[in-house]
Amino acid sequence: MSGPLNPRFTFDSFVVGPSNRLAVSAARRVAESPGSVYNPLFIYSASGLGKTHLLLAVGALAASGSAAHVVEYLTLEEFVEAYHAAVAAGQGEAFRHRFEHVDVVLIDDVQFLATRLETQAELLRLITSLTELGHQVVLASDRPPQDIEQLDERLISRFAGGLVVDIGAPELETRLAILRRKAEERGVSFEQAVLSAVAQYEARNVRELLGLLNRLIAFQAVNEGALTPDGARTLLGLEAAVLAQAGVEPAPAAPAPGGGNEFADFLDTVGSALAEQVDTWRRRLQEAVAYWEGHGYRTARLGALLAQETPVGTETAVRTFEQDVERLQELEREMVLLEPGRAGDPVFRDPDRLADAEKVVQAARDGLAPPPGPSASWAFEDFVGTASNQLALTSARAVAEKPGTAYNPLVIVGSTGVGKTHLLHGIGHALSAGPGALVACLSAQDFLDELVQAIERGRLEQWRSRYRRVTAFLLDDMQLLAQKQRSQEELFHLFNALLTQQRQMVFTASAAPRTLDGLDDRLVSRMEGGLVVEIGVPDRELRAAVATRELAGRLGDADPDLAAYLAGRPAASLRAVTGMVQRLATEAEAQGAAADLAFARDLFEGARESAPQPATRPRTSGVVVAATGGVRSREKVIWRWPAVGDRLLEEMI
Numbered sequence: 001m002s003g004p005l006n007p008r009f010t011f012d013s014f015v016v017g018p019s020n021r022l023a024v025s026a027a028r029r030v031a032e033s034p035g036s037v038y039n040p041l042f043i044y045s046a047s048g049l050g051k052t053h054l055l056l057a058v059g060a061l062a063a064s065g066s067a068a069h070v071v072e073y074l075t076l077e078e079f080v081e082a083y084h085a086a087v088a089a090g091q092g093e094a095f096r097h098r099f100e101h102v103d104v105v106l107i108d109d110v111q112f113l114a115t116r117l118e119t120q121a122e123l124l125r126l127i128t129s130l131t132e133l134g135h136q137v138v139l140a141s142d143r144p145p146q147d148i149e150q151l152d153e154r155l156i157s158r159f160a161g162g163l164v165v166d167i168g169a170p171e172l173e174t175r176l177a178i179l180r181r182k183a184e185e186r187g188v189s190f191e192q193a194v195l196s197a198v199a200q201y202e203a204r205n206v207r208e209l210l211g212l213l214n215r216l217i218a219f220q221a222v223n224e225g226a227l228t229p230d231g232a233r234t235l236l237g238l239e240a241a242v243l244a245q246a247g248v249e250p251a252p253a254a255p256a257p258g259g260g261n262e263f264a265d266f267l268d269t270v271g272s273a274l275a276e277q278v279d280t281w282r283r284r285l286q287e288a289v290a291y292w293e294g295h296g297y298r299t300a301r302l303g304a305l306l307a308q309e310t311p312v313g314t315e316t317a318v319r320t321f322e323q324d325v326e327r328l329q330e331l332e333r334e335m336v337l338l339e340p341g342r343a344g345d346p347v348f349r350d351p352d353r354l355a356d357a358e359k360v361v362q363a364a365r366d367g368l369a370p371p372p373g374p375s376a377s378w379a380f381e382d383f384v385g386t387a388s389n390q391l392a393l394t395s396a397r398a399v400a401e402k403p404g405t406a407y408n409p410l411v412i413v414g415s416t417g418v419g420k421t422h423l424l425h426g427i428g429h430a431l432s433a434g435p436g437a438l439v440a441c442l443s444a445q446d447f448l449d450e451l452v453q454a455i456e457r458g459r460l461e462q463w464r465s466r467y468r469r470v471t472a473f474l475l476d477d478m479q480l481l482a483q484k485q486r487s488q489e490e491l492f493h494l495f496n497a498l499l500t501q502q503r504q505m506v507f508t509a510s511a512a513p514r515t516l517d518g519l520d521d522r523l524v525s526r527m528e529g530g531l532v533v534e535i536g537v538p539d540r541e542l543r544a545a546v547a548t549r550e551l552a553g554r555l556g557d558a559d560p561d562l563a564a565y566l567a568g569r570p571a572a573s574l575r576a577v578t579g580m581v582q583r584l585a586t587e588a589e590a591q592g593a594a595a596d597l598a599f600a601r602d603l604f605e606g607a608r609e610s611a612p613q614p615a616t617r618p619r620t621s622g623v624v625v626a627a628t629g630g631v632r633s634r635e636k637v638i639w640r641w642p643a644v645g646d647r648l649l650e651e652m653i
Contacts, residue, residue, distance in 0.1 A: 005073060009057055017173060020049070023054060023167045031065075034103050038162050040138065040139060040158070040159060043165055043167065044143055045166055048206050069103035072102045073106040080112075087373055092374060092376040096379075099135075105130060106138050110139045111148055114150060124152065124158060144164060176196060178206060180195060285302055285318065288302055288322075292325060297349050298351070300352060324351035345360065371440035372442045374425040374429050375425050380429055388539035389535060396423055399427055400427055403471070407531035411509065412507070413510065414508075414534060416575075417575035420508040420535060421508065423535075425441060428472070428506075439470065439474065444478050445477070448484060451487055473505050474507075492526075495523070495526055538577070544567035546578065548563040562596060566584075584603060
């Protein structure tokens with residue numbers, strides 16, 4: 001767990017009213033039966049209305065129930081930080097497995113997903129994986145999913161597949177109940193009319209309401225007389241505010257006999273002192289917290305000052321915080337130039353980690369930033385093996401067991417959607433598990449883009465050193481480098497450097513290297529000097545295995561006859577198989593019908609087959625169906641490297 005759950009945030013301490021009743025009901029059901037209802041549950045509201053309280057209440061009830069579920073609560077920033085740290089350390093797969101034994105995962109501040117595309121993809125994979133395992137996911141945000149900037153449509157769809165519920169601002173009765181409850185918790189009492197008068201004010205959120213209560217408590221602590229409703233409104237400055245909310249102009253205050261009264265004199269002394277000595281510094285901190293949180297920065301340092309009873313160097317602390325933020329902004333701007341892909345690292349959003357941010361940028365300046373590693377979406381163990389892909393799978397395992405000595409390089413070729421990328425990243429994960437491993441796994445397009453940026457910014461040597469120090473180099477879609485002479489030249493020199501050190505290399509391409517138009521002959525000879533394996537059209541056995549898994553994931557049950565029927569349908573790739581399952585599940589849900597064999601036959605062979613079908617995107621669950629493989633390669637296969645001297649002679653010629 002990222003930290004212990006706050007024992008104050010439970011369902012018993014949450015005041016329920018019409019504005020939050022639905023959210024509370026859904027949250028309680030989720031806590032009582034994790035994974036069985038509303039999965040995922042997405043709660044949103046404006047700041048201060050209790051979404052974090054409700055999130056933690058779910059965790060408290062789930063952890064204390066008879067089943068004693070394992071619960072983990074973390075903010076999105078903590079999730080991003082942990083994910084990037086794992087990837088940087090080559091432990092992306094370990095990060096994925098971290099949540100496998102967690103029954104209830106609570107993620108707060110999901111609104112910070114905005115524009116973080118890599119994090120969105122990882123969160124989608126995590127949610128899909130957890131829900132398929134029957135584990136509960138609960139998320140909280142200050143806005144609904146569709147209002148989060150550039151949020152992946154697949155995530156929006158995934159959230160909608162559970163339950164999205166909001167918490168509204170508390171109405172009069174709920175505000176009064178909150179004031180009563182909190183006054184009891186603080187051990188203070190007021191006349192009923194006093195709290196009713198305060199509740200008339202339409203506070204924007206619960207925090208604002210509690211701020212008013214705190215001021216009443218502070219007043220009563222230094223005043224022996226009982227506080228009246230009029231006195232409370234005057235003390236809190238609510239009379240004019242309540243009238244303004246009602247659209248009524250306040251009447252001029254009548255002068256008191258003798259020019260004043262005892263209560264007014266008290267306000268001039270104690271009330272002013274409270275406002276000036278307490279509220280001023282606290283308001284300054286609150287404004288700073290609200291401002292910088294609104295800009296996406298962590299404000300734990302300022303929040304700790306707010307917890308103090310008396311101000312201690314408030315203005316100095318705020319100035320220091322702002323100076324640290326300015327330095328973070330400078331570092332982030334520099335990182336955009338050095339390593340654009342890491343500019344969104346959470347370290348640049350936490351002033352308390354300024355030293356870490358300095359180190360990250362310095363590493364980028366020195367060309368030591370780790371290269372991109374294998375994606376957590378593709379695991380070796382999830383690869384479905386059948387007779388049709390045995391050669392490719394066996395070769396991949398040999399490479400994982402004896403990197404740099406079995407087949408180097410290993411070249412996997414095949415058409416789109418047959419699993420080349422899955423196998424490539426699976427090998428990457430296996431190689432990352434080795435001691436001292438530093439695995440680079442990226443697409444040819446990313447390789448090309450990084451090279452262009454390095455040339456433009458005069459950082460070519462740093463870019464070269466970044467990849468020449470890896471223990472394994474895996475490149476996806478090599479055909480994208482065809483006709484790109486400078487990229488091929490750099491790849492050629494990198495290839496030779498890694499080969500000399502016996503560092504493993506794996507490539508994928510849409511076709512055999514010798515058939516790729518515009519690929520340098522020197523690269524072709526090196527690619528075919530290792531092992532070229534072709535992945536062909538998936539056979540029936542593989543299609544059946546994939547259909548079975550997809551049906552179980554989508555419908556919770558895999559009818560063997562239905563899986564066999566889908567496997568018998570024409571499918572040139574595994575994506576086509578997952579597409580059929582997606583279409584079957586979507587149509588059955590839309591029509592309220594059972595997704596069984598009869599419905600499938602009617603859908604794919606009946607009248608609906610000829611009707612225009614809505615375009616659907618293959619379900620991406622975070623566990624991509626495994627690749628297929630041909631039994632025999634049409635290409636020349638060289639099982640051992642030629643002697644290095646022969647290569648040198650070849651280059652001289």
